[in-house]
Amino acid sequence: MKIAVEKDIREIDLRANEKYRISQIVLMENSGIALAEEVKKHVNRHSKVIIVVGMGNNGGDGLVCARHLHNESYSVKIFMIGNLKKLSEHANQNFEIIKHLNIPVEMINDIGGVKKLGKLIAYDDVVVDCIFGIGITKDVEGVYELAIDAINDSEGYIISCDMPSGIHASEGLVMKTAVRADKTVALCLPKVGNIMYPAAEYNGELVVKKISVPNELIAEMSLPLETISHEFIKQLIPKRQRNSHKGVYGKASIIAGSFGMTGAAILCGKSALRSGVGLLKLIIPESLHTIITTSVPEAVTVPLAETRKGVFGINQVEKLVQTCDAADVIAIGPGCGQNAEMNEILRHLITLVDKPVIIDADGLNTLAKHVDVLENKLNKVVLTPHPGEMSRLTNLPLEVINQHPIRTASEFAHKWQVIVVLKGARTVVALPSGQIYINVNGNPGMATAGSGDVLTGIITSLVAQGLTPENAAIAGVYIHGYSGDLMVSQKGEYGLIAGDLIEGITHVFRNLELEV
Numbered sequence: 001m002k003i004a005v006e007k008d009i010r011e012i013d014l015r016a017n018e019k020y021r022i023s024q025i026v027l028m029e030n031s032g033i034a035l036a037e038e039v040k041k042h043v044n045r046h047s048k049v050i051i052v053v054g055m056g057n058n059g060g061d062g063l064v065c066a067r068h069l070h071n072e073s074y075s076v077k078i079f080m081i082g083n084l085k086k087l088s089e090h091a092n093q094n095f096e097i098i099k100h101l102n103i104p105v106e107m108i109n110d111i112g113g114v115k116k117l118g119k120l121i122a123y124d125d126v127v128v129d130c131i132f133g134i135g136i137t138k139d140v141e142g143v144y145e146l147a148i149d150a151i152n153d154s155e156g157y158i159i160s161c162d163m164p165s166g167i168h169a170s171e172g173l174v175m176k177t178a179v180r181a182d183k184t185v186a187l188c189l190p191k192v193g194n195i196m197y198p199a200a201e202y203n204g205e206l207v208v209k210k211i212s213v214p215n216e217l218i219a220e221m222s223l224p225l226e227t228i229s230h231e232f233i234k235q236l237i238p239k240r241q242r243n244s245h246k247g248v249y250g251k252a253s254i255i256a257g258s259f260g261m262t263g264a265a266i267l268c269g270k271s272a273l274r275s276g277v278g279l280l281k282l283i284i285p286e287s288l289h290t291i292i293t294t295s296v297p298e299a300v301t302v303p304l305a306e307t308r309k310g311v312f313g314i315n316q317v318e319k320l321v322q323t324c325d326a327a328d329v330i331a332i333g334p335g336c337g338q339n340a341e342m343n344e345i346l347r348h349l350i351t352l353v354d355k356p357v358i359i360d361a362d363g364l365n366t367l368a369k370h371v372d373v374l375e376n377k378l379n380k381v382v383l384t385p386h387p388g389e390m391s392r393l394t395n396l397p398l399e400v401i402n403q404h405p406i407r408t409a410s411e412f413a414h415k416w417q418v419i420v421v422l423k424g425a426r427t428v429v430a431l432p433s434g435q436i437y438i439n440v441n442g443n444p445g446m447a448t449a450g451s452g453d454v455l456t457g458i459i460t461s462l463v464a465q466g467l468t469p470e471n472a473a474i475a476g477v478y479i480h481g482y483s484g485d486l487m488v489s490q491k492g493e494y495g496l497i498a499g500d501l502i503e504g505i506t507h508v509f510r511n512l513e514l515e516v
């Protein structure tokens with residue numbers, strides 16, 4: 001599903017009005033009706049519906065909602081917060097109607113008003129939060145902050161209109177405080193603030209309502225952001241033909257492991273095999289050879305001379321590059337360690353081998369020292385950093401990456417024309433074209449050592465099987481998260497380990513096969 005930022009919604013409103021002749025007042029009416037429909041699902045015969053409205057159009061939606069519920073004989077009470085002189089044009093139009101109806105309206109101007117609100121909300125009540133939507137401009141302070149606290153402290157069922165008030169629609173940040181909703185009714189499209197953390201935790205259940213904005217209008221908008229859907233992934237995964245052989249499913253070379261980090265190579269290799277690659281070559285420092293062949297007997301191994309520290313050693317570059325010649329895709333980094341040799345290996349792979357390269361972990365830390373080698377890349381490059389690695393790649397502080405993951409990933413993807421998979425609770429896949437995909441599956445059980453190595457294995461395997469690196473990155477993060485979600489139901493969030501994700505992959509592909 002497409003995801004909007006504030007300016008997209010402003011553009012949609014403008015086009016709806018100018019091209020499709022659908023006025024803002026109609027959209028507000030539809031928004032209020034959509035909200036009322038959701039409210040009705042949560043009321044019982046004891047419930048009051050308490051609608052808290054601000055001075056913008058979000059408040060206007062709340063006034064429409066109040067009118068419709070009142071007409072259907074629900075017990076409705078409105079609290080208005082802000083300076084009535086600032087009521088937006090369309091909210092005001094609706095307020096003029098409300099004045100003629102028998103709906104009680106109270107103003108919240110001070111702590112007294114807030115206390116009245118807090119006292120009124122009882123267990124069976126529904127609180128409809130229409131204080132701010134996408135129009136929030138600054139931190140929430142004073143009486144607004146107190147009102148939000150009162151709503152959060154109440155026992156009522158809280159439904160937020162469009163955004164939980166206090167969430168920044170475009171950045172996904174909390175503007176000091178925000179309503180913690182039980183349900184959020186996003187209008188037209190979900191916003192970044194409904195999807196990205198930390199804001200996403202404030203939505204409760206997220207419901208998206210169409211409000212009659214034409215599909216044609218949405219289709220003609222250039223909306224670069226979208227969530228990764230199951231349907232999209234399903235059609236990306238190739239069906240295996242009966243009359244096929246291993247050559248059809250590609251050759252992957254994975255350069256991984258060093259003394260003390262053998263597991264990374266094992267996890268990455270097993271993950272690639274379980275994701276369907278035809279032939280896997282594991283290129284490893286020679287002292288790991290026995291354990292690797294024992295652990296991943298299905299892989300061909302290429303042991304290379306190593307340094308005293310157990311990292312790829314002197315003069316291995318040419319041999320390694322030759323070895324990669326036959327591959328359809330090369331992955332480098334999981335557990336590799338860092339040294340001068342790694343710099344050279346990476347530089348050669350990027351600038352002299354015309355194959356897609358997936359760079360992870362120590363591959364990224366090595367790249368961070370010479371990012372400009374990307375200027376001379378021969379083929380597509382996929383980077384899979386977690387925020388720490390992204391910080392090293394960009395030289396930006398970690399806080400900036402964590403606060404603006406979409407922006408940092410997309411700027412880097414654009415600048416260096418690479419595919420960036422910025423990992424996290426919401427992994428961002430930013431493409432050089434400017435398209436950005438957000439993955440919304442997965443769970444905190446996946447925050448465990450080796451989880452990233454498994455992801456690299458999946459992406460590598462999918463490229464070998466013929467997916468474009470862009471699609472492999474998108475499908476890879478989805479399959480990885482899906483695997484985590486399947487396995488967490490067996491293992492729990494504490495018990496889940498990276499090896500379980502590899503078992504999960506088999507179930508994911510099995511499910512996808514059965515759906516085809």
Ligand SMILES: NC(=O)C1=CN([C@@H]2O[C@H](COP(=O)(O)OP(=O)(O)OC[C@H]3O[C@@H](n4cnc5c(N)ncnc54)[C@H](OP(=O)(O)O)[C@@H]3O)[C@@H](O)[C@H]2O)[C@@H](O)CC1
Binds near residue numbers: 024057133
């Ligand atoms: N296509 C769609 O999806 C449609 C969407 N629609 C709806 O419109 C909503 C957007 O409405 P909007 O633009 O009027 O902004 P909104 O969110 O009401 O906030 C502005 C008000 O808040 C105030 N304010 C802001 N920050 C503040 C702070 N920290 N502390 C205090 N005050 C603060 C600001 O005051 P100001 O800063 O101007 O003094 C102003 O009064 C959208 O979310 C959806 O619900 C539908 O009606 C139609 C179609």
Ligand SMILES: Nc1ncnc2c1ncn2[C@@H]1O[C@H](COP(=O)(O)OP(=O)(O)O)[C@@H](O)[C@H]1O
Binds near residue numbers: 386424427454
């Ligand atoms: N809370 C979470 N929700 C969803 N996915 C998560 C969560 N925490 C971690 N992950 C996923 O787990 C993986 C962790 O990768 P990474 O940090 O590279 O681990 P490692 O380096 O130990 O292999 C990433 O794909 C990330 O998206």
Ligand SMILES: [K+]
Binds near residue numbers: 132133
């Ligand atoms: K709201």
